[in-house]
Amino acid sequence: MRLHRSRGVPLLVAVSLLVLSGCGGDGPASEAAGSGEPVTGGTLVYAVNSAPETLDPHVSTQDAAGLYARPVLDSLVVMDEEGEFHPWLATSWDISEDGTVYRFTLREDVTFSDGTPLDAEAVRANLDRIVAPETMSAMAASFVEPYAATTVTGPHTFDIELSEPHAPLLAALSSAYFGIQSPRSLERGTEEIAREIIGSGPYVIEEFSPSTGITYQRNEDYAWQPATAGLEGAPYLERLEFRVMAEDSVRFGALTSRQVDAIGNLPPSGVRQAESVDGLWLTELQAPGGPYAYFPNTEEGVFTDRRVRQAFRDGIDFRALVEQLFFGAFAPAWGPLSPTTPGYDASLEEAWGHDPEGAAALLDEAGWHQRDGEGYRVRDGQRLTVVWPFVSSGAGELGDVLAVQVQAEAAELGFEVVFDTGTQGELVEKYNRGDYDLMDVSWARNDPDALRNLFATSSIPTPDHFAHNAARVSDPQVDEWLDQALATTDPRERAALYGEVQQRLTEEAAVFPVHVSTNVVAGHDHVRDVRWDPQGYPLFHEAWVAS
Structure with a gap:
């Protein structure tokens, strides 16, 4: 067992009306004991304390929406632990001298899980939707208040135009709340999107319930990991499950009894006990902001x-x-x-x-x-x-x-x-x-x-x-x-x-x-290469489970 201290954590919310965004990125691995080559297949069950009412991160006011959306939605750019930005869906970008125009070039090989190709029009549809009054975005829209328009300049090129300079734009675009959804899927009704979001990410949603959690299946066609990842293609895991266990004692008990593979929000009172359990790793994550x-x-x-x-x-x-x-x-x-x-x-x-x-x-x-x-x-x-x-x-x-x-x-x-x-x-x-x-x-x-x-x-x-x-x-x-x-x-x-x-x-x-605000994440040693983005969400793009 080891305790690793790191940056970032899902928000421990004082009042759920105030939320956070989750940025994609590379962070410290779980560093589980043992070594060996990654194994393809298997299921990883991660117990959490809550689920959002809606999966739609463009709309949601709950921090959990970022956690649930990240396996499904890719972002234009990715932020590393040092706050530097790297390519993801976008291969390059330039900023005008006055800071009001961001010019992006997209990858040309990306496809959403519903078969829709990623292009500049898809990005425009997503960004325009976030700021549209009818979307009633209580969080995501507030991160890009000077947003004026997205102008498509080619099939895979576009400009984001701002009414005034806005230095945090790239940080916002790297977050799960600005994850790019299939434009075809956005034509569905609000209730349908709330239960299933469709992106280009490494996983696709199998089933979701706010009371019980969510299960994902591997996206076999995934081939566009962020530049910070150590894996080029589809994730190793066959299935990923977030299981809601609201009570801290129940969640911790499920971990020690091996009903789940890892848990978030280990209660402070359980840290010392967990440190005495062989075969567990702990990571302490402090929230920025x-x-x-x-x-x-x-x-x-x-x-x-x-x-x-x-x-x-x-x-x-x-x-x-x-x-x-x-x-x-x-x-x-x-x-x-x-x-x-x-x-x-x-x-x-x-x-x-x-x-x-x-x-x-x-x-x-x-x-x-x-x-x-x-x-x-x-x-x-x-x-x-x-x-x-x-x-x-x-x-x-x-x-x-x-x-x-x-x-x-x-x-x-x-x-x-x-x-x-x-x-x-x-x-x-x-x-x-x-x-x-x-x-x-x-x-x-x-x-x-x-x-x-x-x-x-x-x-x-x-x-x-x-x-x-x-x-x-x-x-x-x-x-x-x-x-x-x-x-x-x-x-x-x-x-x-x-x-x-x-x-x-x-x-x-x-x-x-x-x-x-601090989250202690704990897992069994057979859970390998879970990584953490700068804001503390676990990333399962490269995770695998040892037999």
């Missing part, structure tokens, strides 16, 4: 005062709580980005910390110096109350326990934290209206532009517009830096601009970082 964090409503309510925000953040010992509850499996978070995100500002580590005395002084300074009979701080007859819409089923393992511990420590500071429980749909409505003081969210994306999704003024949700700025930050300086970062492709310049954003958000206490 935003960490699991609490977002204060800076637009309305008690957290409009920066001093109150800072007092809440610094007055609670998040580090100790994460260490105690998650057995050291999750690293503490320090800023608005996770450490595995390109452009992460490591100088924020230890820049703030647990300071209950300083927090108390800040609350006194803000006018909350009196306490009522229950020990809560009051000002002008009003209690210092924080309303937190919370659905424990969406908070990940021990997320509800952590919330209760935070509630208790906040009470010692004088905050009354009230959990506003309800259905997921009710939570979404309150989120869009801004009817809350605190919201817990994870948002994974392998690009520092995640900061724009999370903190740009244009990303503030409204009743008519779903968006991801849960803190409802509206800061002209932050917007300016984010706009400048979108307009440059110079990595150093982008990193410097995103660093400024991270520093300012930390100074303003616009986010309360909790822990780095």
Whole structure:
């Protein structure tokens, strides 16, 4: 048994209305014990904690859609672990000097599993569909907001035209959410696409159910692996199965009893036990993008005062709580980005910390110096109350326990934290209206532009517009830096601009970082060459099972 630490992870969602995208790429292999030549054939069963309601990644708002779509859908480009892009369906591309036109050339030998050939018109149909209002894409479309049009310039050449420069375009195009579907299949009804997506990928769907999972069969004709792959043709596996097992204990038990070959989201409490089991490998995957964090409503309510925000953040010992509850499996978070995100500002580590005395002084300074009979701080007859819409089923393992511990420590500071429980749909409505003081969210994306999704003024949700700025930050300086970062492709310049954003958000206490979203994947030693893309989805393009 071994533990391998790596970048990327499927998002541990705080609220399922916020999702992630999955980028294709090459990552560390499972490094199972033993060696030998790959074996063709066999079935690999991978247990997961959930399935999406729809398989259509153009539409879905659930992170699991990226995991389920990746075996079926190829992307135009592939991103490696270092954030570099390589050919996949596209053999080459050029970017105009002003950054508004991306000119692509496609492979000419690719065929979708329904027999439709891949051409430039197929790509145009996919991209136009993603941004079309009737598609109601709550996630994918937000990654390409400046998209203007795709102009076909030849059977296998096309231009993507933008209304303004957008440096994260290639990262978006590498993701499963921009996987290219057969244009013929897109003519079907929404419900049919939700149950079966048709792509050019290494597998085709055999059967899908949101309650039980999905099975795939090998695409025998597959011959266009991404440039980062070590295999040229069809996958080794005959069949691949994702089996839904929502309960952590059930999923872990299925692994140790060999009912399944590998599992995702090994609970932190099970890591030590798994380390003692012979014949298992473990891989710890940290998600890029935003960490699991609490977002204060800076637009309305008690957290409009920066001093109150800072007092809440610094007055609670998040580090100790994460260490105690998650057995050291999750690293503490320090800023608005996770450490595995390109452009992460490591100088924020230890820049703030647990300071209950300083927090108390800040609350006194803000006018909350009196306490009522229950020990809560009051000002002008009003209690210092924080309303937190919370659905424990969406908070990940021990997320509800952590919330209760935070509630208790906040009470010692004088905050009354009230959990506003309800259905997921009710939570979404309150989120869009801004009817809350605190919201817990994870948002994974392998690009520092995640900061724009999370903190740009244009990303503030409204009743008519779903968006991801849960803190409802509206800061002209932050917007300016984010706009400048979108307009440059110079990595150093982008990193410097995103660093400024991270520093300012930390100074303003616009986010309360909790822990780095982490997924521990475990498998038996007979499972070989499972690889991980930069965002943490397992890739089964080269996987095989030893006899």
